[in-house]
Amino acid sequence: MPQRTLLFVLFDGVQSLDVTGPMEVFAGAEKHTPGSYRIRTASLDGGPVRTSSGLTLVPDGALTAASDPHTLVVPGGAGTRAPDPRLIDWLRAHGPRARRLVSVCTGAILLAAAGLLDGRRATTHWAYCDKLARDHPAVTVEPDPIYVRDAEVATSAGVTSGIDLALALVEEDLDRDVALDIARHLVVFLRRPGNQAQFSAQLAAQTAQRAPLREVQQWITEHPAGDLTVESLAARARLSPRHFARAFREETGMTPGRYVDRVRLEHARRLLEDTADGIEEIARAGGYGTPEAMRRAFLRALGTSPAEYRRRFHPAPAR
Structure with a gap:
């Protein structure tokens, strides 16, 4: 079984649960099935970032030095409102190289700004669906589902829906039993179906x-x-x-x-x-x-x- 490298993009103002929620799912899968995932984190310059809740996260390195991952995970948070242009440029250049693109919450806004959602269906936190649709008319925004899969691109709604999407990806990569064991350990649903309404x-x-x-x-x-x-x-x-x-x-x-x-x-x-x-x-x-x-x-x-x-x-x- 090939090991899948996951790269989580970090930036100032990121929502901590957008990072740690899915990361706990993939880390649980790696513990269950050693060799299944290699998880890395990176910020633009490799320095620590301060989350929207005040928590400081120390990345493994810089995005400029990161190798192309199997799965690129872009979380959301307050930092997506006025993102660093260098981050958008990096996503535009490196996003297409990943075999799978994933966003959590308003991370979809960053993907859209980089042109990575053009011509695709996507979702984001309910409070920002109108903004995403207005600012990026080439994106078909679906405001109701907790996550949307469009080929190799997966976008999820607010915060905890990133856990649902991560469980769905683990089930796809490994199998249902692994995802079920992780869900039991985290005391969450195996996974809510993606078309379940946000409300x-x-x-x-x-x-x-x-x-x-x-x-x-x-x-x-x-x-x-x-x-x-x-x-x-x-x-x-x-x-x-x-x-x-x-x-x-x-x-x-x-x-x-x-x-x-x-x-x-x-x-x-x-x-x-x-x-x-x-x-x-x-x-x-x-x-x-x-x-x-x-x-x-x-x-x-x-x-x-x-x-x-x-x-x-x-x-x-x-x-």
Whole structure:
């Protein structure tokens, strides 16, 4: 098995967890399977860098002296807002030489500035997706997924999603059992699927200001299989259906139907990932009624069926 060299790019204002999160995953893989990875860090001049949290990181050397890696990892952080032009020049020259390009959080902004995301799909932290799309129109920005793979380029969303992406890469490089052992050691999911939304339904929607609407939001979350028609929810909020639908959208940013759809999909996904319940049972528990209705909802939102979703992303049982 060939050893893969990973080079983490360091710079002042880097987010420390963007570096250490994925690094812990790859270091765990190296301990599990010696010879699988060689991990290096480098800054522009080889000097220490100060992270956005105040932690000082001492790199292994300078980027100018680094050999071309198998995987180049570019983290994000406050330092991406006004990056050193020399860093962008280095990425532009050396990025294409890596067999695999990876960014964590706003590291995608650095890759885009170097022209390495042109014509590709990418994501970044939700707060910077609009900026990435506006500043780099040649990049197809996908704001929802926690990470996006486009051939040899992989970009991830905010902070902890770098761990999810690193686990996915370890599973690809080695195997699922190695990734599972690392996930257990780090006490994280084996990996959240890349197309999982950056926000849960509750976080994606605004919290309603009025108590009756907040209570309805909570009730929907706790009873995805209940009667969630507008008429029923309006009665629970003691409002007319028309007034309820208008107020709900004004205060949460989405229609009641859209909110119900997201809650039900999220609930079904959790059951598929975390339980051995049958598809028919999950369809009932999620409020879909029939497996076919759930299948249509999954195909519409995720482009895959519930059975395929489980096959690809359900963690293997502990041995």
